[in-house]
Amino acid sequence: MTATDLSTxxxxxxxxxxxxxxxxxxxxxxxxxxxxxxxxxxxxxxxxPFFWMVVTSLKTNNDVFTIPITWLPDPVVWRNYVDIWQRSDMTTWLRNTLLLSVTVTFLQVFTGSFAAYGFARVRFPGRNLLFLAYVGTIAVPWQSYMIPQFILMSKLHLSNTLWSIVAIQAFGAIGVFLMKQFYETIPEELSEAARVDGLSEYGIYRRIILPLSRPALASLALLMFTTTWNDYLGPLIYLRSPELRTIQLGLNTFISQYNAEYALIMTGSVLSVLPVAVIFLLGQRYFIEGVASTGLKG
Incomplete structure (x- = not known):
């Protein structure tokens, strides 16, 4: 073998x-x-559709249904957002809706998290059966007990008051189910160590469980706030006075009065969607984290 072969x-x-x-x-x-x-x-x-709604709110009424569709307003009519406040009682609608949404959300989060702690951590006879029966109420449509509920609110003299909406929405099985599923992902050893140190069940709930449940609490708060803000049927049944109207009822009456003012109608729709969109953008990280961890078991 040559050197050439070796170097090849x-x-x-x-x-x-x-x-x-x-x-x-x-x-x-x-x-x-x-x-x-x-x-x-x-x-x-x-x-x-949301982009078209925002764009339409900045157009003149004659430019809303032009063919072909103009996706960018020309000119931009910011005056619509001034006219909607002048032609409607938007301040009252938003105030009532915000008051109901914040109150109901707070009560739902408090009662739901507190009851869920009892079902998840406290041992008592019939706990599982009671929880199953309570969660089973989710499957019952509201329309089936709407009339008895209205009669009850009338006898309690809460009809045609904001308290009627607070009373019927302050408690809910969805919040209890959501929070119980999250509580079961928290190690039981933390609660046992706290009990050994002499901490009561109320103290464990307030000082240990709640701080660890921020994602689930944020998810529940966002769901309840959105549901209450967008509720139409409940206020339609119980709130009859004009000064008690929410944003959904107010927009419905505005549409009936200005059914040809499409630009103003879209302006009101933007104002009704904007608070929910802002809250979701601020809390989406906690919402996604809470939903993702709710179904896990530790």
């Missing part, structure tokens, strides 16, 4: 598995790209 490099032979691995990576990236494109298209489809 031997070409590397690729292993068959490398080609298969590279092909799988390419396919995986391709499917991931397809998934991202699908998510972007789905998000665009969901946000398009």
């Amino acid at each position: 490099p031997v070409p590397a032979v690729a292993a068959p598995g490398n080609h298969a691995t590279s092909a799988r990576r390419v396919r995986s990236r391709g499917w991931r790209l397809v998934g991202y494109v699908a998510l972007v298209l789905a998000a665009a489809g969901l946000l398009l």
Whole structure:
């Protein structure tokens, strides 16, 4: 064998598995790209009506249904947001809705978290059966007991007052179920150590469980605030006086009076959606974290 033969490099032979691995990576990236494109298209489809609502609120009434559709207002009519306050009782509507939403949300979070602690941590006879019966009320439609509830509120002289909405929405099985599922992800050893140190059940709930439950509490608060803010049927049944109208009832009466003022109607719709959107954007991290961890068991 000559020196030339020894110095000649031997070409590397690729292993068959490398080609298969590279092909799988390419396919995986391709499917991931397809998934991202699908998510972007789905998000665009969901946000398009809201974008059109905001754009329409900044147009003149004659430019709302122009063909072809103008996606950017020209000119931008900021005057609509002044006119809606002058032509309607928007201040009263927003004040009543905000008062109800904050009150109901606070009571739902407090009662739901407190009752959930009892079902999750306190041992008593019939606990599981009682919890099952209580959660089973979620499956009962409100329309089935709407009339008896209205009769009860009337006999208590709460009809046509804001207290009627607070009374019927201050307690809910959804909050109890959500918080109980989260409490069960918290190690029981923390509560046992606190009991050994002499802490009462109320102290464990207030000083240990609640600080660890911020994601679930934020999720429940956001759900309850949104539900109360967007409620239409409850205020329609119980709130008959004009000074008690919420934003949903107020917009309905405004539409009946100005049914051809589409730009102003969209302006009112933007004002009704804006508070909920801002609260969700501020608390979305806690909301996602709370929903993701609710179904886990420690």
